[in-house]
Amino acid sequence: MNILIVRLGALGDIVHALPAAAALRAAMPDARIDWLVDAKHRPVLDLVHGLDRIVTLNGSSVSAWIDVVRRLRQVPYYAALDMQGLMKSAVLARASGARRIAGFSIWHLREKTARPFYSATDDFMDSGDQRASHHVIYKNLHLLRVIGVDTERVVFPLVDVESPVADGVQAADGGGPFALLNPGAAWPNKRWPSERFGEVATFLREVRGLRSVVLWGPGDEELAASVVRASNGAAKQAPATGIADLIALSRAATLCVSGDTGPVHLAAAVGTPVVAIFGPTDPDRNGPWAPDDVVVGRYASCRCHYKRQCRNSQWCLEDVSVAEVTAAIQRRLGSSGPGSSRDV
Numbered sequence: 001m002n003i004l005i006v007r008l009g010a011l012g013d014i015v016h017a018l019p020a021a022a023a024l025r026a027a028m029p030d031a032r033i034d035w036l037v038d039a040k041h042r043p044v045l046d047l048v049h050g051l052d053r054i055v056t057l058n059g060s061s062v063s064a065w066i067d068v069v070r071r072l073r074q075v076p077y078y079a080a081l082d083m084q085g086l087m088k089s090a091v092l093a094r095a096s097g098a099r100r101i102a103g104f105s106i107w108h109l110r111e112k113t114a115r116p117f118y119s120a121t122d123d124f125m126d127s128g129d130q131r132a133s134h135h136v137i138y139k140n141l142h143l144l145r146v147i148g149v150d151t152e153r154v155v156f157p158l159v160d161v162e163s164p165v166a167d168g169v170q171a172a173d174g175g176g177p178f179a180l181l182n183p184g185a186a187w188p189n190k191r192w193p194s195e196r197f198g199e200v201a202t203f204l205r206e207v208r209g210l211r212s213v214v215l216w217g218p219g220d221e222e223l224a225a226s227v228v229r230a231s232n233g234a235a236k237q238a239p240a241t242g243i244a245d246l247i248a249l250s251r252a253a254t255l256c257v258s259g260d261t262g263p264v265h266l267a268a269a270v271g272t273p274v275v276a277i278f279g280p281t282d283p284d285r286n287g288p289w290a291p292d293d294v295v296v297g298r299y300a301s302c303r304c305h306y307k308r309q310c311r312n313s314q315w316c317l318e319d320v321s322v323a324e325v326t327a328a329i330q331r332r333l334g335s336s337g338p339g340s341s342r343d344v
Helices: 011-029 039-047 061-071 087-095 112-118 136-147 163-176 194-208 223-230 243-252 263-267 322-333
Strands: 002-006 032-038 055-056 079-082 100-104 120-122 178-182 212-214 234-238 255-259 274-278 294-297
Touching: 002 011, 002 087, 011 032, 011 039, 011 136, 011 263, 032 087, 039 055, 039 087, 039 243, 061 087, 061 322, 079 087, 079 136, 087 100, 087 112, 100 136, 100 163, 100 322, 112 243, 120 136, 163 243, 178 194, 178 243, 178 263, 194 212, 194 255, 212 223, 212 255, 243 263, 255 263, 255 322, 263 274, 274 322, 294 322
Parallel strands: 002 032, 002 079, 032 055, 079 100, 100 120, 178 212, 178 255, 212 234, 255 274, 274 294
Antiparallel strands: none
């Protein structure tokens, strides 16, 4: 049986779909499992066990679409599973030529115009099932019911990676445990003020005995530098990192503190303790799923749910204090093991 997963981006959303790929492979060890993704997000899928082919959409031009459809149609798919719920992803799933095109119920699509392109939907969320309130990871897993796979086991099939960048960070300053701080996010209203991240770094050094490494992505180098400047020497800026570096750094870290963005979801996927700071997005749907991880959030009071720009004079995360975040860190890390509290 040939199965196509359609999840084009972004990084965190792809991470949330990985357990569905793992579940498919466990249930159908002899199946062919391919994944359609935007080219810029391919690197994370290159580090995933169990995929037979990664098909990239190389741009938004007509020629790019014609090319990707040609490549998709080289394989006779039994089913295409649209785990994105957009018009774009639904059209591509249909264009793959798969016999069955599966997507979410119309009530739970990001773009309801996608629904006519599906030949099957998982309507469990319309049936009174209490699992309807669960994380998007479970939403993706439940879609597999359309092809007879019913599981809620969450496994992230990420390979072990080697990273000279991560090795260098671990060895710096004499080694010892460290925390990852990630102040960036694609949406400005997902960002907690950088100077407060700096204060958190000071707390981590003085109370938890942890040095802080500040992550940054394209365009965020100055944002990371501002955290370092506000940290009283407690934080250092990470080198430039790729996906493999982020995974290796996360596996080595004692803690990750971040807003709702790709690196925090990678950290959670590899089991790093997480304190997440959430504003316009729902942590019950998009946040860390491990029961021990802690969210400091303002979703209940935010007026800009899932909007990329805040519509108020003060965005909701400005209301999150350093004291709240450090209390969450204390709760997440407890008082034993690496990073345990010092007497102060």
